[in-house]
Amino acid sequence: MLREFVISAAVAGTALAMAPGAAADEPHGPFPGDPPGMSYEAYLSAPCYQWDRFAFGRGPGGEPLLCRWIPGQSPIGMDRPPEGVGFWVLSxxxxxxxxxxxxxxxxxxxxxxxxxxxxxxxxxxxxxxxxxxxxxxxxxxxxxxxx
Known part of the structure; x- marks a missing residue:
């Protein structure tokens, strides 16, 4: 019985060791032609904080995004965005x-x-x-x- 337990534990341990690890999406880029200051951790409609200069970013699929302050757009549950918050939009x-x-x-x-x-x-x-x-x-x- 102990021998069977040790064998099954060894098989399970080997299977776990060989399985690919789950990890968060790695930031990607730069892509050819990307300007300096790009954010590679942007998400469409997510908040952003730098829309005047160096405002470009890329989403998880590599889509080009721009950080913009948009009047009337706000996170859910808010009447208006907090001071200094913009949102990633398609570029x-x-x-x-x-x-x-x-x-x-x-x-x-x-x-x-x-x-x-x-x-x-x-x-x-x-x-x-x-x-x-x-x-x-x-x-x-x-x-x-x-x-």
Whole structure:
């Protein structure tokens, strides 16, 4: 009986030792073209605290995100977000660090200025620091220059 117990304990111990360990998701990145200051621990709609400079991040699946303060968006159970809290939102494809006014690939493109400001591609105007906001009554989008 003791021999059977020892054998079964040894088999169970071997099985446990060979099983892959469960671990939290490892932060991933950097991806090619990621600008400096990226957060690799961002989650869509989760709170964030740095939306003025170095505001880009990547979600668990590598999706590009941007930390933004959004009027009227708040965590569940709150009427408004606490002072200094933003939220991770989806970002267009990120093209690394670019110079203000330099040519860009077209719409749906984001980049970071050398001093860390988020930028958007504005066609003939090239890369411009700023971000998109919902227009009046939630219709359309408006570009707000950084600064």
């Amino acid at each position: 267009p494809k990120i093209y690394g660090v670019q110079a203000v006014g330099s040519p860009c690939p077209g719409s749906q493109a984001a980049a970071q200025s050398p001093d860390g400001l988020p930028m958007l591609c504005l066609g003939a105007a090239g890369w411009q620091p700023g971000s998109m906001h919902s227009g009046d009554w939630g219709n359309g989008n408006d570009f707000y220059p950084a600064g």
